[in-house]
Amino acid sequence: MKTNSEILDKENLTRIIGEYPREPSNQTSGPYLLVSGGIHGNETSGVLAIQRVFRKLQEDKPSLKGKIVGIAGNIVALKKGVRLIDKDLNRVCTLANEERLKAQQSLDFHEASEFNELIKIVEKLENEEFNSAFHFMDLHTTSSTTAPYISVNLRERSFDFAKQMPLPVVKGIEKYIPGHFDHYQTLKGHTGFTMEAGQHDDPKSVDYHEAAIWIILVNTGMLEKSAIPYDNYYKMLENASPTNDxxxxxxxxxxxxxxxxxxxxxxxxxxxxxxxxxxxxxxxxxxxxxxxxxxxxxxxxxxxxxxxxxxxxx
Structure with missing residues (x-):
């Protein structure tokens, strides 16, 4: 059986994995959801899950309020199958580095260019006219075997948002490791969380990430519950963790x-x-x-x- 990393089509990987609806003429006002995967290049599950979701959206063409955008994080690291190139991208996403990049200062590590591309995507979505609320999900996996869980910053709005999921929620990690993409988006005023779905190459990690995306699309009011097997996705996550504390x-x-x-x-x-x-x-x-x-x-x-x-x- 191929690993998640071997399944990923690295040659044709692009920053924007998908947008739905694609055309502004098909879009209605509503929440925006930015889903990111592969912030670490050895964590391909999130990218694969995002690709699955967009394939299904394009095939079924359900009505959606607002817009969902799926993106890949550290493109070069993903293509090489390594966690990082020079520095951990999930440690350099700070407002200070954003300011330096906007001032066109040279930062001498590869992940600065990856972060600069992510900044442009976030700001473009912030400025779109149909955007009534900005939510995000950052999809990760771990080196050890684990049940899926959610990591969230110490912001009540994001904590309440995360508690909609039938998974354990861990808060406050930004006190110890600032500079992750989740923290950056929180500081920009957006609401969301990081989801760790399991071990890097466990195929169930892709299933859990996909289930989480569909659940959030429904819970934000973007997608009608009847458009997907919502209860199946919810029970999948509910049964995957030994606790929801x-x-x-x-x-x-x-x-x-x-x-x-x-x-x-x-x-x-x-x-x-x-x-x-x-x-x-x-x-x-x-x-x-x-x-x-x-x-x-x-x-x-x-x-x-x-x-x-x-x-x-x-």
Whole structure:
């Protein structure tokens, strides 16, 4: 069986995966939904899910209020099948970098050009006349096996929006890792979340991402519930996670560029841990949990600056 990365048609990948409706003459006023995938180049599930959704929209041609736009994030990294080229795109999406790029300052890393393209897309949608509300979904996967969940910034509007989904919601990660595309859009005044659907190459991750897009299209009032098998999508996500509780990030294990980190085997998202429990090694030194809680985003890949997080129930 091919992996998600092998399924993706990298040669013909473009920034704009799809727009629906395509023609302004077919568009009515309503919410806009910007769905992004592949902000990390080794995470192809979101791109594949977006492609599925647009194929179905173009085939069935349902009536839609507003507009949905699907985009690919780090194009060069996606085509090479790597997480990043020079810097993590999901750490450089800041208002300060936006200001530098608009002032035509040179930023000496590849992801600056990728971010500049994303800025142009966001601003174009902000200025379109049919736009009555701007929502976003940023689709990701993880290096370790995990049940799907949602990550959201500490903004009540986005938190309430995320809680419409039958999945656990984790808030507050921007305190530890600012500069992700989700955080940038929140600072621009838009409402939305990041969804982690599972392990990078698990085919179920694509199914979960696709289900989430359809659910949000209905929940925002953009699409009639009768246009899709809504209950099937909802139950798919509801059955995919062991909990639908809400959590808040309380700790991040940072990894420096020259450090060797190794997560102990067997940890998955939301694994319960006790204070003093061994979790990993850093440069050969044992790392134990500083508090009781649950492991979040344990790192089981070579690239990345976040070893793991700890969350507590919110």
């Amino acid at each position: 809400n959590f808040e990030v309380i700790y991040r294990q940072e990894i420096g560029e020259d450090h060797y980190f190794r997560m102990d085997p067997g940890y998955a998202n939301f694994t319960k841990i006790n204070q003093g429990q061994r979790l990993a090694t850093l440069d050969g030194e044992t790392i134990v949990s500083r508090s009781k809680g649950r492991v979040f985003l344990p790192l089981y890949q070579n690239q990345g600056s976040d070893g793991f997080f700890i969350v507590k129930q919110a």
